[in-house]
Amino acid sequence: MSANSRLSVRLSRLLNMIPYFIANPGIGAAEAAEDLGVSTKQLMSDLNQLWMCGLPGYGPGDLIDLSFSEESIEVTFSAGIDRPLRLTSTEATALLVALRSIVGMPGMVDPTAAYAAIAKIEAAIVGESTVAIVDSAPVEAPAVTTVRAAVSRHRALRLVYYSASRDLVTERVVDPIRIVLVDNNSYLQAWCREAEGVRLFRFDRIEAATELAEPARPPDHAAEDATALDLFQDDPAVPLARLRIQADYGWVLDQYPMNKVAVLPGGDIEATMRFATLDWMARLLLGFGSGVEVLGPPELVAAVRERSQAALAAYEAAGLNGVDQA
Template sequence: MSSRLSLRLSRLLNMVPYLLAHPGISAAEAADDLGVTTKQLMSDLNQLWMCGLPGYGPGDLIDLSFSEESIEVVFPAGMERPLRLTSTEATALLVALRSIVEMPGMVDPTAAHRAIAKIESAISGTDRPAPTQRVPVEAPAVATVRAALADEHALRLVYYSASRDEVSERIVDPIRVVLVDNNSYLQAWCRQAEGVRLFRFDRIEEATELDEPAQAPSDAAADDTAFDLFSDDTDLPLARLRLRSDYAWVLDQYPMERIESAADGSIEAGMRYASADWMARLLLGFGTGVSVVGPPELVDAVRDRADAALRAYAAAGLAGAESA
Protein backbone atom coordinates (compact mmCIF):
# COMPACT_ATOMS: atom_id res chain seq x y z
CA MET A 1 0.00 0.00 0.00
CA SER A 2 1.40 3.41 -0.92
CA SER A 3 2.08 5.92 1.85
CA ARG A 4 -0.62 8.21 0.45
CA LEU A 5 -3.28 5.47 0.56
CA SER A 6 -2.13 4.42 4.02
CA LEU A 7 -2.51 7.96 5.34
CA ARG A 8 -5.96 8.29 3.80
CA LEU A 9 -7.10 4.96 5.24
CA SER A 10 -5.96 6.01 8.72
CA ARG A 11 -7.82 9.30 8.33
CA LEU A 12 -11.01 7.58 7.17
CA LEU A 13 -10.93 5.06 10.02
CA ASN A 14 -10.70 7.83 12.61
CA MET A 15 -12.99 10.32 10.93
CA VAL A 16 -16.30 8.85 12.16
CA PRO A 17 -15.34 9.02 15.87
CA TYR A 18 -14.03 12.53 15.29
CA LEU A 19 -17.27 13.66 13.63
CA LEU A 20 -19.36 12.04 16.37
CA ALA A 21 -17.43 14.11 18.90
CA HIS A 22 -18.03 17.30 16.85
CA PRO A 23 -21.64 17.16 15.66
CA GLY A 24 -22.60 19.90 13.20
CA ILE A 25 -19.02 20.96 12.55
CA SER A 26 -18.42 22.79 9.27
CA ALA A 27 -16.33 21.23 6.51
CA ALA A 28 -13.76 24.05 6.75
CA GLU A 29 -13.27 23.53 10.51
CA ALA A 30 -13.03 19.75 10.17
CA ALA A 31 -10.58 20.03 7.29
CA ASP A 32 -8.38 22.36 9.34
CA ASP A 33 -8.38 19.95 12.31
CA LEU A 34 -7.63 16.95 10.11
CA GLY A 35 -4.91 18.71 8.11
CA VAL A 36 -6.54 18.41 4.68
CA THR A 37 -8.24 20.73 2.23
CA THR A 38 -12.00 21.14 2.22
CA LYS A 39 -12.10 19.49 -1.20
CA GLN A 40 -10.22 16.45 0.12
CA LEU A 41 -12.51 16.26 3.16
CA MET A 42 -15.64 16.23 0.99
CA SER A 43 -14.08 13.47 -1.10
CA ASP A 44 -13.35 11.49 2.08
CA LEU A 45 -16.95 11.91 3.26
CA ASN A 46 -18.27 10.60 -0.04
CA GLN A 47 -15.92 7.62 0.31
CA LEU A 48 -17.09 6.92 3.87
CA TRP A 49 -20.70 7.07 2.77
CA MET A 50 -20.10 3.90 0.74
CA CYS A 51 -18.41 1.95 3.58
CA GLY A 52 -19.91 -0.29 6.26
CA LEU A 53 -20.33 -3.76 7.74
CA PRO A 54 -20.38 -7.02 5.73
CA GLY A 55 -23.67 -7.42 3.99
CA TYR A 56 -23.45 -3.87 2.72
CA GLY A 57 -27.19 -3.29 2.69
CA PRO A 58 -28.64 0.16 3.37
CA GLY A 59 -28.78 -0.58 7.09
CA ASP A 60 -25.15 -1.68 7.25
CA LEU A 61 -23.47 1.30 5.61
CA ILE A 62 -22.20 4.38 7.41
CA ASP A 63 -24.88 7.05 7.07
CA LEU A 64 -23.82 10.69 6.95
CA SER A 65 -25.61 13.97 6.46
CA PHE A 66 -23.08 16.47 5.20
CA SER A 67 -22.54 19.70 3.35
CA GLU A 68 -19.86 22.36 3.60
CA GLU A 69 -21.92 24.09 6.30
CA SER A 70 -22.59 21.09 8.60
CA ILE A 71 -21.57 17.46 9.01
CA GLU A 72 -23.58 14.90 11.05
CA VAL A 73 -23.10 11.17 11.56
CA VAL A 74 -26.52 9.50 11.35
CA PHE A 75 -25.35 5.88 11.72
CA PRO A 76 -21.70 5.01 12.59
CA ALA A 77 -21.89 1.29 11.65
CA GLY A 78 -19.89 0.25 14.72
CA MET A 79 -17.13 2.82 14.31
CA GLU A 80 -17.91 4.88 17.40
CA ARG A 81 -14.37 4.67 18.74
CA PRO A 82 -10.99 5.15 17.03
CA LEU A 83 -8.85 2.11 16.36
CA ARG A 84 -6.41 1.11 19.10
CA LEU A 85 -2.74 1.63 18.37
CA THR A 86 -0.58 -1.43 17.91
CA SER A 87 2.58 -1.61 20.04
CA THR A 88 4.65 -0.71 16.97
CA GLU A 89 2.45 2.29 16.17
CA ALA A 90 2.49 3.46 19.80
CA THR A 91 6.28 3.18 19.96
CA ALA A 92 6.66 5.12 16.71
CA LEU A 93 4.33 7.81 18.05
CA LEU A 94 6.33 8.07 21.26
CA VAL A 95 9.58 8.45 19.33
CA ALA A 96 8.03 11.17 17.16
CA LEU A 97 6.59 13.04 20.15
CA ARG A 98 9.86 12.92 22.06
CA SER A 99 11.66 14.25 18.99
CA ILE A 100 9.42 17.21 18.26
CA VAL A 101 8.89 18.21 21.90
CA GLU A 102 12.54 19.30 21.94
CA MET A 103 11.99 21.52 18.90
CA PRO A 104 10.86 24.99 19.99
CA GLY A 105 7.50 26.07 18.62
CA MET A 106 6.49 22.72 17.15
CA VAL A 107 4.08 21.69 19.92
CA ASP A 108 2.88 22.77 23.34
CA PRO A 109 5.44 20.92 25.52
CA THR A 110 2.98 20.48 28.41
CA ALA A 111 0.35 18.91 26.15
CA ALA A 112 2.97 16.75 24.44
CA HIS A 113 4.24 15.37 27.75
CA ARG A 114 0.68 14.60 28.85
CA ALA A 115 0.19 12.66 25.61
CA ILE A 116 3.48 10.82 26.14
CA ALA A 117 2.42 9.84 29.66
CA LYS A 118 -0.95 8.51 28.43
CA ILE A 119 0.63 6.48 25.64
CA GLU A 120 3.22 5.00 28.01
CA SER A 121 0.45 4.10 30.43
CA ALA A 122 -1.54 2.42 27.64
CA ILE A 123 1.50 0.46 26.48
CA SER A 124 2.18 -0.80 30.01
CA GLY A 125 -1.47 -1.84 30.34
CA THR A 126 -1.91 -0.10 33.68
CA ASP A 127 -3.75 2.98 34.84
CA ARG A 128 -0.85 4.03 37.04
CA PRO A 129 0.46 7.46 36.12
CA ALA A 130 3.90 7.53 34.58
CA PRO A 131 6.75 8.91 36.70
CA THR A 132 6.70 12.67 36.78
CA GLN A 133 9.05 14.12 34.18
CA ARG A 134 10.41 17.62 34.02
CA VAL A 135 8.56 19.51 31.31
CA PRO A 136 10.90 21.86 29.42
CA VAL A 137 10.18 25.51 30.11
CA GLU A 138 9.07 27.15 26.88
CA ALA A 139 10.78 30.44 26.06
CA PRO A 140 8.36 33.40 26.30
CA ALA A 141 9.02 34.38 22.67
CA VAL A 142 8.20 30.86 21.47
CA ALA A 143 4.95 30.75 23.47
CA THR A 144 3.98 34.15 22.06
CA VAL A 145 4.57 33.01 18.49
CA ARG A 146 2.41 29.91 18.99
CA ALA A 147 -0.35 32.02 20.54
CA ALA A 148 -0.28 34.49 17.65
CA LEU A 149 -0.54 31.62 15.17
CA ALA A 150 -3.57 30.25 17.01
CA ASP A 151 -5.17 33.72 17.18
CA GLU A 152 -4.18 34.53 13.58
CA HIS A 153 -2.60 37.78 14.75
CA ALA A 154 0.43 39.66 13.44
CA LEU A 155 3.72 39.66 15.36
CA ARG A 156 6.49 42.12 16.10
CA LEU A 157 9.80 40.21 16.18
CA VAL A 158 13.25 41.13 17.40
CA TYR A 159 15.35 38.71 15.37
CA TYR A 160 19.04 37.88 15.07
CA SER A 161 20.14 37.18 11.50
CA ALA A 162 23.27 35.02 11.52
CA SER A 163 24.12 35.71 7.87
CA ARG A 164 24.02 39.47 8.41
CA ASP A 165 25.30 39.36 11.99
CA GLU A 166 22.71 41.88 13.10
CA VAL A 167 19.55 42.16 15.16
CA SER A 168 16.52 43.67 13.46
CA GLU A 169 12.93 44.44 14.36
CA ARG A 170 10.14 43.65 11.92
CA ILE A 171 6.41 43.06 11.66
CA VAL A 172 5.39 39.67 10.28
CA ASP A 173 2.18 37.83 9.47
CA PRO A 174 2.65 34.24 10.72
CA ILE A 175 1.67 31.38 8.41
CA ARG A 176 2.81 28.16 10.13
CA VAL A 177 5.62 26.38 11.97
CA VAL A 178 7.90 24.19 9.84
CA LEU A 179 10.81 21.85 10.45
CA VAL A 180 13.80 22.25 8.12
CA ASP A 181 17.12 20.42 8.55
CA ASN A 182 16.37 19.57 12.22
CA ASN A 183 15.60 23.19 13.13
CA SER A 184 12.14 24.64 13.73
CA TYR A 185 11.15 27.85 11.96
CA LEU A 186 8.27 30.27 11.85
CA GLN A 187 7.18 30.71 8.24
CA ALA A 188 5.75 34.20 7.91
CA TRP A 189 5.11 37.05 5.53
CA CYS A 190 7.67 39.74 6.34
CA ARG A 191 6.17 43.18 5.73
CA GLN A 192 9.61 44.76 5.59
CA ALA A 193 10.91 42.39 2.90
CA GLU A 194 7.49 42.01 1.27
CA GLY A 195 8.00 38.28 0.95
CA VAL A 196 7.79 34.93 2.75
CA ARG A 197 10.65 34.35 5.17
CA LEU A 198 11.72 31.70 7.67
CA PHE A 199 12.60 32.77 11.22
CA ARG A 200 14.52 30.21 13.26
CA PHE A 201 12.97 29.93 16.70
CA ASP A 202 16.23 29.94 18.63
CA ARG A 203 17.13 33.28 17.00
CA ILE A 204 13.88 35.06 17.90
CA GLU A 205 14.98 37.24 20.80
CA GLU A 206 11.60 38.88 21.47
CA ALA A 207 8.07 38.42 20.15
CA THR A 208 5.02 40.60 20.73
CA GLU A 209 1.54 39.58 19.59
CA LEU A 210 -0.19 42.55 17.96
CA ASP A 211 -3.87 43.35 18.25
CA GLU A 212 -4.40 43.11 14.51
CA PRO A 213 -5.15 40.18 12.21
CA ALA A 214 -2.41 38.51 10.21
CA GLN A 215 -2.60 39.71 6.62
CA ALA A 216 -0.35 37.39 4.64
CA PRO A 217 -1.24 37.25 0.92
CA SER A 218 -3.55 34.36 0.06
CA ASP A 219 -0.85 32.59 -1.97
CA ALA A 220 1.93 33.07 0.59
CA ALA A 221 1.51 29.62 2.15
CA ALA A 222 2.16 28.01 -1.23
CA ASP A 223 5.43 29.90 -1.68
CA ASP A 224 8.10 27.25 -1.12
CA THR A 225 11.05 29.42 -2.15
CA ALA A 226 11.54 30.42 1.49
CA PHE A 227 12.42 26.82 2.31
CA ASP A 228 15.61 27.16 0.30
CA LEU A 229 17.63 28.54 3.17
CA PHE A 230 20.74 28.79 1.02
CA SER A 231 19.23 30.64 -1.91
CA ASP A 232 21.69 32.81 -3.83
CA ASP A 233 20.98 36.51 -3.24
CA THR A 234 22.80 38.21 -6.10
CA ASP A 235 22.53 41.55 -4.32
CA LEU A 236 25.12 40.35 -1.80
CA PRO A 237 28.88 40.17 -2.49
CA LEU A 238 30.34 36.76 -3.32
CA ALA A 239 33.34 35.44 -1.39
CA ARG A 240 35.67 33.15 -3.37
CA LEU A 241 37.21 30.62 -1.02
CA ARG A 242 39.72 27.79 -1.32
CA LEU A 243 39.05 24.78 0.87
CA ARG A 244 41.79 22.32 1.70
CA SER A 245 40.87 18.75 0.72
CA ASP A 246 40.33 17.69 4.35
CA TYR A 247 37.93 20.63 4.81
CA ALA A 248 35.47 19.55 2.12
CA TRP A 249 32.92 18.96 4.91
CA VAL A 250 32.50 22.75 5.16
CA LEU A 251 30.50 22.62 1.92
CA ASP A 252 27.82 20.59 3.70
CA GLN A 253 27.68 22.84 6.75
CA TYR A 254 27.58 26.31 5.19
CA PRO A 255 25.73 27.89 2.23
CA MET A 256 28.58 27.44 -0.23
CA GLU A 257 28.53 26.52 -3.88
CA ARG A 258 31.35 24.45 -5.39
CA ILE A 259 33.06 26.27 -8.28
CA GLU A 260 35.90 23.94 -9.24
CA SER A 261 38.23 21.27 -7.89
CA ALA A 262 42.03 21.39 -8.18
CA ALA A 263 44.43 18.51 -8.85
CA ASP A 264 45.67 18.60 -5.23
CA GLY A 265 42.14 17.93 -3.96
CA SER A 266 41.44 21.48 -2.83
CA ILE A 267 38.10 23.03 -3.74
CA GLU A 268 37.23 26.55 -4.82
CA ALA A 269 33.80 27.60 -3.61
CA GLY A 270 31.63 30.70 -3.46
CA MET A 271 29.57 32.03 -0.57
CA ARG A 272 27.40 35.14 -0.35
CA TYR A 273 27.76 37.38 2.70
CA ALA A 274 26.22 40.59 3.98
CA SER A 275 28.88 41.70 6.45
CA ALA A 276 32.61 41.54 5.71
CA ASP A 277 33.33 41.73 9.43
CA TRP A 278 31.12 38.71 10.15
CA MET A 279 32.57 36.78 7.21
CA ALA A 280 36.13 37.49 8.33
CA ARG A 281 35.38 36.13 11.81
CA LEU A 282 33.82 33.00 10.32
CA LEU A 283 36.77 32.32 8.01
CA LEU A 284 39.41 32.85 10.68
CA GLY A 285 37.68 30.16 12.71
CA PHE A 286 38.68 27.60 10.07
CA GLY A 287 42.38 28.35 10.51
CA THR A 288 44.46 27.31 7.51
CA GLY A 289 41.74 24.96 6.24
CA VAL A 290 39.92 27.72 4.34
CA SER A 291 41.65 30.65 2.63
CA VAL A 292 40.19 33.70 0.91
CA VAL A 293 40.76 34.29 -2.80
CA GLY A 294 38.55 37.35 -3.20
CA PRO A 295 37.14 39.93 -3.30
CA PRO A 296 40.07 42.17 -2.25
CA GLU A 297 38.16 43.94 0.52
CA LEU A 298 37.38 40.61 2.18
CA VAL A 299 41.00 39.47 1.82
CA ASP A 300 42.06 42.71 3.54
CA ALA A 301 39.48 42.25 6.31
CA VAL A 302 40.70 38.72 7.05
CA ARG A 303 44.36 39.80 6.97
CA ASP A 304 43.71 42.75 9.31
CA ARG A 305 41.88 40.55 11.81
CA ALA A 306 44.61 37.90 11.65
CA ASP A 307 47.35 40.51 12.19
CA ALA A 308 45.45 41.96 15.16
CA ALA A 309 45.12 38.48 16.67
CA LEU A 310 48.86 37.81 16.24
CA ARG A 311 49.72 41.13 17.90
CA ALA A 312 47.43 40.27 20.80
CA TYR A 313 49.13 36.90 21.18
CA ALA A 314 52.56 38.53 21.08
CA ALA A 315 51.55 41.15 23.63
CA ALA A 316 50.36 38.38 25.92
CA GLY A 317 53.71 36.61 25.55
CA LEU A 318 52.15 33.44 24.21
CA ALA A 319 54.54 31.00 22.58
CA GLY A 320 54.29 30.52 18.82
CA ALA A 321 52.87 33.96 18.09
CA GLU A 322 55.86 34.96 15.97
CA SER A 323 55.99 31.71 14.02
CA ALA A 324 52.28 31.86 13.27
Protein backbone atom coordinates in the same frame (compact mmCIF):
# COMPACT_ATOMS: atom_id res chain seq x y z
CA MET B 1 0.30 11.41 -3.37
CA SER B 2 -0.80 8.35 -5.35
CA ALA B 3 -4.42 7.28 -5.69
CA ASN B 4 -3.81 4.30 -3.37
CA SER B 5 -2.25 6.56 -0.73
CA ARG B 6 -5.18 8.97 -0.91
CA LEU B 7 -7.66 6.10 -0.50
CA SER B 8 -5.69 4.73 2.47
CA VAL B 9 -5.67 8.13 4.19
CA ARG B 10 -9.40 8.57 3.60
CA LEU B 11 -10.20 5.07 4.84
CA SER B 12 -8.30 5.70 8.09
CA ARG B 13 -10.13 9.01 8.52
CA LEU B 14 -13.55 7.42 7.88
CA LEU B 15 -12.90 4.63 10.40
CA ASN B 16 -12.01 7.17 13.09
CA MET B 17 -14.80 9.63 12.35
CA ILE B 18 -17.60 7.58 13.95
CA PRO B 19 -15.88 7.35 17.39
CA TYR B 20 -15.05 11.06 17.09
CA PHE B 21 -18.68 12.07 16.45
CA ILE B 22 -19.93 9.73 19.20
CA ALA B 23 -17.58 11.54 21.61
CA ASN B 24 -18.67 14.95 20.28
CA PRO B 25 -22.43 14.74 19.67
CA GLY B 26 -23.99 17.72 17.93
CA ILE B 27 -20.67 19.28 16.90
CA GLY B 28 -20.79 21.67 13.93
CA ALA B 29 -19.20 20.82 10.59
CA ALA B 30 -16.70 23.70 10.64
CA GLU B 31 -15.33 22.78 14.08
CA ALA B 32 -15.21 19.08 13.23
CA ALA B 33 -13.41 19.75 9.95
CA GLU B 34 -10.76 21.79 11.78
CA ASP B 35 -10.24 19.01 14.35
CA LEU B 36 -9.98 16.36 11.64
CA GLY B 37 -7.69 18.44 9.44
CA VAL B 38 -9.92 18.59 6.37
CA SER B 39 -12.05 21.18 4.64
CA THR B 40 -15.76 21.44 5.40
CA LYS B 41 -16.48 20.32 1.84
CA GLN B 42 -14.34 17.19 2.30
CA LEU B 43 -15.99 16.46 5.64
CA MET B 44 -19.47 16.56 4.13
CA SER B 45 -18.27 14.29 1.33
CA ASP B 46 -16.91 11.83 3.93
CA LEU B 47 -20.20 11.86 5.82
CA ASN B 48 -22.09 11.02 2.65
CA GLN B 49 -19.63 8.18 2.05
CA LEU B 50 -20.34 6.77 5.51
CA TRP B 51 -24.00 6.31 4.54
CA MET B 52 -22.84 3.38 2.38
CA CYS B 53 -20.66 1.72 5.04
CA GLY B 54 -21.72 -0.86 7.60
CA LEU B 55 -22.21 -4.53 8.33
CA PRO B 56 -22.75 -7.35 5.81
CA GLY B 57 -26.31 -7.41 4.56
CA TYR B 58 -26.11 -3.69 3.78
CA GLY B 59 -29.77 -3.10 4.52
CA PRO B 60 -31.70 -1.12 7.14
CA GLY B 61 -30.13 -1.75 10.54
CA ASP B 62 -26.82 -2.75 8.96
CA LEU B 63 -25.45 0.50 7.57
CA ILE B 64 -24.05 3.39 9.60
CA ASP B 65 -26.75 5.98 10.22
CA LEU B 66 -26.11 9.67 10.83
CA SER B 67 -28.03 12.87 11.21
CA PHE B 68 -25.93 15.72 9.90
CA SER B 69 -25.90 19.23 8.58
CA GLU B 70 -23.35 22.02 8.70
CA GLU B 71 -24.79 23.06 12.10
CA SER B 72 -24.92 19.65 13.83
CA ILE B 73 -23.61 16.11 13.33
CA GLU B 74 -24.81 13.07 15.31
CA VAL B 75 -24.37 9.31 14.93
CA THR B 76 -27.63 7.37 15.37
CA PHE B 77 -26.18 3.92 14.56
CA SER B 78 -22.46 3.12 14.68
CA ALA B 79 -22.54 -0.41 13.22
CA GLY B 80 -20.09 -1.39 15.95
CA ILE B 81 -17.45 1.17 15.03
CA ASP B 82 -17.53 2.94 18.37
CA ARG B 83 -13.83 2.97 19.27
CA PRO B 84 -10.86 4.51 17.44
CA LEU B 85 -8.44 2.22 15.63
CA ARG B 86 -5.73 0.73 17.84
CA LEU B 87 -2.08 1.17 16.98
CA THR B 88 0.03 -1.90 16.37
CA SER B 89 3.29 -2.12 18.36
CA THR B 90 5.23 -1.14 15.24
CA GLU B 91 2.98 1.87 14.60
CA ALA B 92 3.18 2.95 18.25
CA THR B 93 6.97 2.73 18.23
CA ALA B 94 7.19 4.74 15.01
CA LEU B 95 4.87 7.37 16.46
CA LEU B 96 6.95 7.60 19.64
CA VAL B 97 10.15 8.06 17.64
CA ALA B 98 8.51 10.78 15.54
CA LEU B 99 7.12 12.60 18.58
CA ARG B 100 10.43 12.51 20.43
CA SER B 101 12.29 13.75 17.36
CA ILE B 102 10.11 16.85 16.92
CA VAL B 103 9.36 17.71 20.55
CA GLY B 104 12.80 19.29 20.89
CA MET B 105 12.32 21.45 17.79
CA PRO B 106 11.10 24.88 18.94
CA GLY B 107 7.70 25.84 17.58
CA MET B 108 6.89 22.57 15.85
CA VAL B 109 4.47 21.28 18.51
CA ASP B 110 3.17 22.21 21.94
CA PRO B 111 5.71 20.34 24.13
CA THR B 112 3.21 19.77 26.95
CA ALA B 113 0.71 18.16 24.57
CA ALA B 114 3.44 16.14 22.86
CA TYR B 115 4.78 14.76 26.15
CA ALA B 116 1.25 13.93 27.28
CA ALA B 117 0.76 11.96 24.05
CA ILE B 118 4.11 10.21 24.56
CA ALA B 119 3.09 9.22 28.10
CA LYS B 120 -0.26 7.83 26.91
CA ILE B 121 1.34 5.78 24.13
CA GLU B 122 4.03 4.41 26.46
CA ALA B 123 1.40 3.55 29.06
CA ALA B 124 -0.65 1.71 26.42
CA ILE B 125 2.41 -0.23 25.25
CA VAL B 126 3.24 -1.50 28.74
CA GLY B 127 -0.43 -2.14 29.53
CA GLU B 128 -0.88 0.39 32.32
CA SER B 129 -4.42 1.54 32.97
CA THR B 130 -3.50 5.04 34.10
CA VAL B 131 -1.14 7.68 32.81
CA ALA B 132 0.94 9.84 35.10
CA ILE B 133 0.83 13.59 34.57
CA VAL B 134 3.88 14.63 32.59
CA ASP B 135 6.05 16.98 34.63
CA SER B 136 9.21 16.61 32.58
CA ALA B 137 7.99 18.48 29.49
CA PRO B 138 10.43 21.29 28.65
CA VAL B 139 9.28 24.83 29.28
CA GLU B 140 8.73 26.54 25.95
CA ALA B 141 10.39 29.93 25.49
CA PRO B 142 7.81 32.77 25.61
CA ALA B 143 8.76 33.97 22.12
CA VAL B 144 8.23 30.48 20.69
CA THR B 145 4.81 30.18 22.34
CA THR B 146 3.81 33.60 20.99
CA VAL B 147 4.90 32.78 17.44
CA ARG B 148 3.17 29.40 17.41
CA ALA B 149 -0.06 30.98 18.70
CA ALA B 150 0.10 33.78 16.11
CA VAL B 151 0.53 31.26 13.30
CA SER B 152 -2.51 29.34 14.57
CA ARG B 153 -4.60 32.51 14.86
CA HIS B 154 -3.31 34.03 11.60
CA ARG B 155 -2.07 37.20 13.32
CA ALA B 156 0.82 39.49 12.38
CA LEU B 157 3.94 39.52 14.56
CA ARG B 158 6.59 41.98 15.67
CA LEU B 159 9.91 40.14 16.02
CA VAL B 160 13.23 41.01 17.62
CA TYR B 161 15.57 38.80 15.60
CA TYR B 162 19.29 38.07 15.58
CA SER B 163 20.66 37.74 12.04
CA ALA B 164 23.79 35.57 12.19
CA SER B 165 24.97 36.50 8.69
CA ARG B 166 24.84 40.22 9.55
CA ASP B 167 25.74 39.82 13.24
CA LEU B 168 22.92 42.23 13.97
CA VAL B 169 19.72 42.31 16.05
CA THR B 170 16.80 43.86 14.16
CA GLU B 171 13.11 44.51 14.80
CA ARG B 172 10.57 43.88 12.07
CA VAL B 173 6.87 43.21 11.48
CA VAL B 174 6.03 39.99 9.63
CA ASP B 175 2.96 38.16 8.34
CA PRO B 176 3.31 34.46 9.34
CA ILE B 177 2.73 31.79 6.71
CA ARG B 178 3.71 28.51 8.38
CA ILE B 179 6.26 26.77 10.61
CA VAL B 180 8.72 24.59 8.71
CA LEU B 181 11.59 22.23 9.44
CA VAL B 182 14.72 22.75 7.32
CA ASP B 183 18.03 20.94 7.90
CA ASN B 184 17.01 19.89 11.44
CA ASN B 185 16.15 23.44 12.51
CA SER B 186 12.66 24.89 12.90
CA TYR B 187 11.80 28.18 11.23
CA LEU B 188 8.94 30.61 10.96
CA GLN B 189 8.22 31.22 7.29
CA ALA B 190 6.74 34.69 6.97
CA TRP B 191 6.34 37.69 4.71
CA CYS B 192 8.73 40.37 5.96
CA ARG B 193 7.17 43.80 5.43
CA GLU B 194 10.54 45.53 5.65
CA ALA B 195 12.23 43.34 3.03
CA GLU B 196 9.00 42.91 1.03
CA GLY B 197 9.69 39.23 0.57
CA VAL B 198 9.34 35.79 2.15
CA ARG B 199 11.95 35.08 4.81
CA LEU B 200 12.78 32.24 7.19
CA PHE B 201 13.30 33.13 10.85
CA ARG B 202 15.10 30.48 12.88
CA PHE B 203 13.31 29.94 16.18
CA ASP B 204 16.41 29.89 18.37
CA ARG B 205 17.34 33.33 17.02
CA ILE B 206 13.99 34.98 17.77
CA GLU B 207 14.79 36.99 20.90
CA ALA B 208 11.28 38.39 21.43
CA ALA B 209 7.90 38.23 19.72
CA THR B 210 4.70 40.22 20.10
CA GLU B 211 1.41 39.18 18.53
CA LEU B 212 -0.32 42.15 16.91
CA ALA B 213 -4.05 42.80 16.84
CA GLU B 214 -4.11 42.90 13.04
CA PRO B 215 -4.53 39.75 10.93
CA ALA B 216 -1.62 38.35 8.94
CA ARG B 217 -1.91 39.29 5.28
CA PRO B 218 0.93 37.70 3.28
CA PRO B 219 0.55 38.13 -0.50
CA ASP B 220 -1.25 35.28 -2.23
CA HIS B 221 1.91 34.19 -4.05
CA ALA B 222 4.07 34.12 -0.89
CA ALA B 223 3.12 30.62 0.31
CA GLU B 224 3.60 29.18 -3.18
CA ASP B 225 7.14 30.51 -3.64
CA ALA B 226 9.34 27.39 -3.71
CA THR B 227 12.54 29.42 -3.26
CA ALA B 228 11.22 30.68 0.08
CA LEU B 229 12.55 27.51 1.75
CA ASP B 230 16.05 28.10 0.40
CA LEU B 231 18.01 29.39 3.38
CA PHE B 232 20.82 30.84 1.31
CA GLN B 233 19.40 32.38 -1.82
CA ASP B 234 22.11 33.54 -4.22
CA ASP B 235 21.56 37.29 -4.04
CA PRO B 236 24.00 39.06 -6.37
CA ALA B 237 23.61 42.21 -4.28
CA VAL B 238 25.38 40.49 -1.37
CA PRO B 239 29.24 40.27 -1.50
CA LEU B 240 30.73 36.91 -2.47
CA ALA B 241 33.80 35.49 -0.73
CA ARG B 242 36.12 33.12 -2.63
CA LEU B 243 37.82 30.60 -0.38
CA ARG B 244 40.38 27.80 -0.51
CA ILE B 245 39.56 25.11 2.05
CA GLN B 246 42.14 22.53 3.07
CA ALA B 247 41.14 18.92 2.46
CA ASP B 248 40.83 18.11 6.17
CA TYR B 249 38.57 21.14 6.68
CA GLY B 250 35.91 19.91 4.25
CA TRP B 251 33.45 19.73 7.16
CA VAL B 252 32.93 23.50 6.98
CA LEU B 253 30.95 22.99 3.77
CA ASP B 254 28.31 21.16 5.84
CA GLN B 255 28.23 23.74 8.61
CA TYR B 256 28.14 26.98 6.62
CA PRO B 257 26.25 28.19 3.50
CA MET B 258 29.14 27.56 1.09
CA ASN B 259 29.00 26.44 -2.53
CA LYS B 260 31.71 24.10 -3.75
CA VAL B 261 33.31 25.38 -6.96
CA ALA B 262 36.11 22.89 -7.59
CA VAL B 263 38.25 20.19 -5.97
CA LEU B 264 41.91 21.13 -6.44
CA PRO B 265 44.93 18.80 -6.79
CA GLY B 266 45.76 17.41 -3.38
CA GLY B 267 42.16 17.50 -2.20
CA ASP B 268 41.80 21.19 -1.31
CA ILE B 269 38.42 22.71 -2.16
CA GLU B 270 37.62 26.03 -3.76
CA ALA B 271 34.29 27.41 -2.57
CA THR B 272 32.25 30.60 -2.37
CA MET B 273 30.08 32.09 0.36
CA ARG B 274 27.82 35.14 0.48
CA PHE B 275 28.24 37.49 3.43
CA ALA B 276 26.46 40.63 4.58
CA THR B 277 29.16 42.45 6.57
CA LEU B 278 32.93 42.50 6.11
CA ASP B 279 33.59 42.56 9.85
CA TRP B 280 31.51 39.44 10.55
CA MET B 281 33.02 37.46 7.67
CA ALA B 282 36.59 38.38 8.66
CA ARG B 283 35.98 37.18 12.22
CA LEU B 284 34.45 33.95 10.98
CA LEU B 285 37.39 33.18 8.70
CA LEU B 286 39.98 33.96 11.37
CA GLY B 287 38.34 31.30 13.51
CA PHE B 288 39.32 28.65 10.94
CA GLY B 289 43.02 29.50 11.27
CA SER B 290 45.12 28.18 8.41
CA GLY B 291 42.41 25.73 7.38
CA VAL B 292 40.64 28.29 5.17
CA GLU B 293 42.44 30.79 2.93
CA VAL B 294 40.71 33.90 1.57
CA LEU B 295 41.14 34.39 -2.19
CA GLY B 296 38.83 37.36 -2.63
CA PRO B 297 37.41 39.91 -2.80
CA PRO B 298 40.44 42.18 -2.09
CA GLU B 299 38.73 44.08 0.74
CA LEU B 300 38.03 40.81 2.59
CA VAL B 301 41.62 39.64 2.06
CA ALA B 302 42.85 42.96 3.48
CA ALA B 303 40.47 42.78 6.46
CA VAL B 304 41.60 39.27 7.39
CA ARG B 305 45.28 40.24 6.98
CA GLU B 306 44.89 43.35 9.15
CA ARG B 307 43.10 41.46 11.90
CA SER B 308 45.71 38.68 11.79
CA GLN B 309 48.58 41.16 12.07
CA ALA B 310 46.86 43.00 14.93
CA ALA B 311 46.32 39.75 16.82
CA LEU B 312 49.95 38.71 16.27
CA ALA B 313 51.21 42.10 17.48
CA ALA B 314 49.10 41.83 20.63
CA TYR B 315 50.35 38.29 21.14
CA GLU B 316 54.00 39.36 20.89
CA ALA B 317 53.46 42.43 23.06
CA ALA B 318 52.15 40.21 25.82
CA GLY B 319 55.38 38.17 25.69
CA LEU B 320 53.61 35.08 24.38
CA ASN B 321 55.77 34.57 21.30
CA GLY B 322 57.62 31.61 22.78
CA VAL B 323 60.59 33.64 24.13
CA ASP B 324 61.27 33.48 27.87
CA GLN B 325 60.82 37.05 29.13
CA ALA B 326 62.21 36.30 32.60
